[in-house]
Amino acid sequence: MEKLTVFGPEHFPVCPDREEVFSWLACAEGLACRPAFEAAWAEAEDALRRAALPQAVIVREGESMLTVFLTLGPSVEPAVAELFRQERYVAGSLLNTMSDELLFQMDRRSVTLLSELCGREGLFIASRLEPGTETLDAFPLSRFEPIRSVCPWASLSPRGVIDPVKSMLYGVTLSEHACGFTALHDCSRCSQKGCPYRDAKCRCE
Amino acid sequence: MDQKMEGLLTAALLRGDRDAVLSLTAVAERDQLRLCKNSVLHGLTEGCLKGEVPFCQLTAAAQAAAALEDGALPPVACCGAVEGNTSATGQHFLLMLLRAWGMPALDLGCSVAPDRFLDAVAEHDFSFVLCTLFSPKDMESVRRLDAEARRCGLRDRFLLVVSGAEPGPDSPADFQSRSAAAAAEWVVSRWRS
Numbered sequence: 001m002e003k004l005t006v007f008g009p010e011h012f013p014v015c016p017d018r019e020e021v022f023s024w025l026a027c028a029e030g031l032a033c034r035p036a037f038e039a040a041w042a043e044a045e046d047a048l049r050r051a052a053l054p055q056a057v058i059v060r061e062g063e064s065m066l067t068v069f070l071t072l073g074p075s076v077e078p079a080v081a082e083l084f085r086q087e088r089y090v091a092g093s094l095l096n097t098m099s100d101e102l103l104f105q106m107d108r109r110s111v112t113l114l115s116e117l118c119g120r121e122g123l124f125i126a127s128r129l130e131p132g133t134e135t136l137d138a139f140p141l142s143r144f145e146p147i148r149s150v151c152p153w154a155s156l157s158p159r160g161v162i163d164p165v166k167s168m169l170y171g172v173t174l175s176e177h178a179c180g181f182t183a184l185h186d187c188s189r190c191s192q193k194g195c196p197y198r199d200a201k202c203r204c205e
Numbered sequence: 206m207d208q209k210m211e212g213l214l215t216a217a218l219l220r221g222d223r224d225a226v227l228s229l230t231a232v233a234e235r236d237q238l239r240l241c242k243n244s245v246l247h248g249l250t251e252g253c254l255k256g257e258v259p260f261c262q263l264t265a266a267a268q269a270a271a272a273l274e275d276g277a278l279p280p281v282a283c284c285g286a287v288e289g290n291t292s293a294t295g296q297h298f299l300l301m302l303l304r305a306w307g308m309p310a311l312d313l314g315c316s317v318a319p320d321r322f323l324d325a326v327a328e329h330d331f332s333f334v335l336c337t338l339f340s341p342k343d344m345e346s347v348r349r350l351d352a353e354a355r356r357c358g359l360r361d362r363f364l365l366v367v368s369g370a371e372p373g374p375d376s377p378a379d380f381q382s383r384s385a386a387a388a389a390e391w392v393v394s395r396w397r398s
Contacts, residue, residue: 026259032216033265077293084297085312087271087304089264096294157289159342165292 005058006150007113012054012106016045016098024097036090044094047083051075052102056110058117059146064126064174067143068114070106071167072099074153099166107168114172124178129171144169217269226269260386267305278309281396282333283325285313287346295337295369295385302389303335308396310335319350326354326363333392336378337385338369344376351377366392 018041022028027037053073060066076099083092114125144156155163162169217225282303286296293315303310311329313321322334336347347367354360364379368388372381380391 025261027261028259031259031262033259033262036222036265036268037261081293081297084293084301087268087301089268089271089301092297093261093264096297157291159289159340161289161291161339163291165294 003060004146007056009054012109014049014052016101021097021101037094040091040094044091044098047079047095048098051079054106057147057150066172068110069147069169070110071151072103074164076166077164103166103168118174123174126173126175267301271304280309280311282310282335283313283331284310284335285317286315287336287338287343288316288318289346290339290343291315292339298385299335299337299368299389302386306393308393319353322350323354323357323359326359332363333366334363335366341370348377
């Protein structure tokens with residue numbers, strides 16, 4: 001695996017899940033406002049397709065750590081802001097929610113791509129580190145610099161806020177062993193270094 | 206405005222049907238229309254706070270109601286995402302709700318430094334400063350805003366409203382809520398009193 005791997009837009013089709021988006025908006029069938037949101041769907045989806053530049057940047061650090069940066073690019077948030085500025089709140093809310101749903105699609109897809117990438121070297125994903133929950137030391141700002149070589153418009157604040165907002169950052173640890181979890185597996189004695197479940201009690205207790 | 210007209214207008218607002226709203230309001234006097242719009246939106250916002258009316262429904266109503274605005278009104282508050290917060294989503298919703306209530310606010314944008322908020326207060330004599338947060342860490346920026354306002358002698362001139370996080374034990378805000386709808390409703394109720 002290269003130190004820097006980039007998956008471009010061809011790996012992340014811009015196809016927001018209509019029912020999922022409406023579910024996130026709590027815009028159920030039969031609501032009085034549902035027709036207004038359905039009428040705005042095509043415009044919002046078109047705006048998303050024009051603004052989104054989905055890509056994943058994976059930085060390898062050492063033998064057992066990857067940093068993954070997912071982004072829709074710098075143009076989605078300004079497109080949302082412009083719709084709100086024009087007081088086109090329905091389209092703006094739709095575009096905002098669509099972009100979030102697309103980002104989570106990318107998250108799921110990135111796991112598949114990572115698994116394939118690691119599998120070529122006989123490695124497996126051991127654990128996932130989230131910046132919001134893990135120690136700040138796990139994500140020093142210097143770790144973001146290689147990402148900026150691909151996405152120069154991206155930045156990470158000292159508080160851990162990513163710009164552009166429609167982005168996601170997480171880390172994964174790697175292992176030479178696949179997760180051996182079964183109902184009788186004792187996580188506390190597992191050889192998977194970095195897996196957070198190693199602190200868990202034996203699952204068979 | 207009679208109850209039937211108010212009911213029709215409410216239905217049109219909820220549908221986000223701008224054309225229907227405009228055609229209905231063509232037969233209503235301007236002042237009555239404003240009162241009706243405010244009472245309708247007051248009911249919607251209360252329902253939203255109680256979880257009875259989905260936020261999406263309020264969004265559609267706000268869009269339709271914005272079309273009824275009589276003209277450019279001077280802002281009575283300033284709103285911005287605090288320094289360090291580059292996300293404009295919470296601020297969008299807050300401005301939208303204030304707009305729907307007929308309370309225009311000056312949009313200061315994202316990652317707004319404390320002195321920008323205070324410059325706006327000094328220049329426009331705003332009674333409200335609304336800040337949106339992305340994470341609890343952003344409270345540090347709110348505390349700096351409060352401290353700077355006290356240092357400049359401006360703190361007594363405005364109410365500080367924070368949206369996007371639950372209040373902590375040392376929050377300097379006059380009102381704080383995770384919900385933009387709750388923050389907007391509190392501000393508007395103070396503005397009208």
